[in-house]
Amino acid sequence: MDEFKICNLDYFPENILIDILSYLGVRELVRAGRVCKRWRRLVKDQRLWRLVDLTAWKGVTSRILWVLLRQYLGCGLRCLRLRGLLLSARGGIFLSESWLKALSTKCPRLRKLYLLHADLRGLPSCQLLPPTLQVLELRGCELPPGFFSQSLPSEPACPQGAGETTSNVGAPQQGRNKTGKGLTSPSGIAIERLVLNNVPSFTDQHLQSLTSWQRLSRLELRDTFRVTANGLRSCAAKDTGSGVEGLSRLKFLEIGITGRQGYQLQMASLGLGAGWLGLEELSLGGKEVGPGLLCASRLKDLQRLCLWACTLSEMQILRSCRMLRELRLLEFSDVFFQPRQCPPGVEGEAEGGGGGGGGGEEEQQQHSGEAVSGDAANEDDKKLDVNDPIPSLRRSLAVLLPRCALVFTNCSVQINSD
Numbered sequence: 001m002d003e004f005k006i007c008n009l010d011y012f013p014e015n016i017l018i019d020i021l022s023y024l025g026v027r028e029l030v031r032a033g034r035v036c037k038r039w040r041r042l043v044k045d046q047r048l049w050r051l052v053d054l055t056a057w058k059g060v061t062s063r064i065l066w067v068l069l070r071q072y073l074g075c076g077l078r079c080l081r082l083r084g085l086l087l088s089a090r091g092g093i094f095l096s097e098s099w100l101k102a103l104s105t106k107c108p109r110l111r112k113l114y115l116l117h118a119d120l121r122g123l124p125s126c127q128l129l130p131p132t133l134q135v136l137e138l139r140g141c142e143l144p145p146g147f148f149s150q151s152l153p154s155e156p157a158c159p160q161g162a163g164e165t166t167s168n169v170g171a172p173q174q175g176r177n178k179t180g181k182g183l184t185s186p187s188g189i190a191i192e193r194l195v196l197n198n199v200p201s202f203t204d205q206h207l208q209s210l211t212s213w214q215r216l217s218r219l220e221l222r223d224t225f226r227v228t229a230n231g232l233r234s235c236a237a238k239d240t241g242s243g244v245e246g247l248s249r250l251k252f253l254e255i256g257i258t259g260r261q262g263y264q265l266q267m268a269s270l271g272l273g274a275g276w277l278g279l280e281e282l283s284l285g286g287k288e289v290g291p292g293l294l295c296a297s298r299l300k301d302l303q304r305l306c307l308w309a310c311t312l313s314e315m316q317i318l319r320s321c322r323m324l325r326e327l328r329l330l331e332f333s334d335v336f337f338q339p340r341q342c343p344p345g346v347e348g349e350a351e352g353g354g355g356g357g358g359g360g361e362e363e364q365q366q367h368s369g370e371a372v373s374g375d376a377a378n379e380d381d382k383k384l385d386v387n388d389p390i391p392s393l394r395r396s397l398a399v400l401l402p403r404c405a406l407v408f409t410n411c412s413v414q415i416n417s418d
Contacts, residue, residue, distance in 0.1 A: 080113050112136075113130070202226060253279055296321070328405065
């Protein structure tokens with residue numbers, strides 16, 4: 001009968017127990033570490049602390065952050081998600097300079113940092129963030145004026161001896177950034193992707209500071225109401241006599257306004273008319289789609305275009321995309337299409353005006369220029385009606401952009417009551 005004893009968790013190997021503990025959240029992991037000495041040792045395994053999400057843990061204070069950093073976080077940390085105290089009645093300092101310096105030292109492999117409702121006005125510059133960051137995502141945060149600047153603000157009232165000490169410390173630090181760790185920027189900013197979602201304090205001044213970032217290739221601006229067309233135009237990558245200036249390394253740009261009340265629409269996407277050399281992917285959403293499509297024809301290097309959360313007409317799309325000969329993918333997400341207004345006698349002629357750039361293999365065979373009979377085209381249209389709200393748009397774009405594929409996601413057609 002001893003062979004049939006009930007097997008408890010003590011009989012499991014440690015790798016199986018670590019896999020079981022990986023399904024727990026941070027708060028549950030900390031509690032599990034209080035069970036026994038073995039579990040406390042297993043909970044501190046760095047495989048459990050690669051992706052740390054603290055956004056669901058309400059009431060996280062700076063004291064809790066220090067405890068997690070000293071006892072659990074380490075070299076295994078890759079992604080960290082934090083929720084600040086901006087909307088909390090407690091207030092107080094959430095991210096301090098000393099904690100960020102300790103985070104940089106103890107977590108040298110941290111690549112992504114996500115901050116939700118964090119008040120960053122107590123930090124003079126983003127250089128206090130870990131220098132190994134490649135992705136920085138801010139949502140609902142407050143920023144100081146010079147947060148994205150390359151150099152830290154100098155202190156005016158500083159003793160002479162202290163100034164010499166600061167200069168001596170800063171000199172070797174810049175040398176290390178130039179020679180080691182793969183950082184090309186003198187300030188050590190290696191961020192490649194910057195996401196700003198619902199950050200009203202982000203202005204043209206912040207956007208201008210990003211032009212000095214040497215590795216920034218993806219910029220996502222959602223609900224940044226204080227960014228204007230002039231500010232976006234001044235940061236465009238343009239060829240001058242001395243070389244390319246502005247956001248020269250930028251490959252992906254997203255601009256979207258979802259229609260929040262209380263802010264005047266700046267139509268920042270009109271700044272796309274500057275040309276933006278090297279921009280390969282563009283995403284427009286909400287109220288920025290209309291102005292952006294007017295200027296999208298000047299983006300000669302554009303290969304992918306995504307339009308989301310808007311209302312568009314077929315003619316508006318055709319007029320804006322006819323000059324984008326390098327376009328390879330046109331994606332529509334949560335888009336309401338306005339049907340083409342045609343007289344009854346011309347409706348049949350309008351629907352037979354060319355093929356489309358769908359997303360399947362059968363559609364791409366038609367894009368190569370193969371002729372399709374009328375009956376076969378009608379049968380294909382019936383099959384594509386489920387995933388293609390406007391077959392006439394697909395056929396018309398196939399003539400204008402024969403090498404472009406269309407993708408529709410949760411799209412529909414507005415039906416007039418008349």
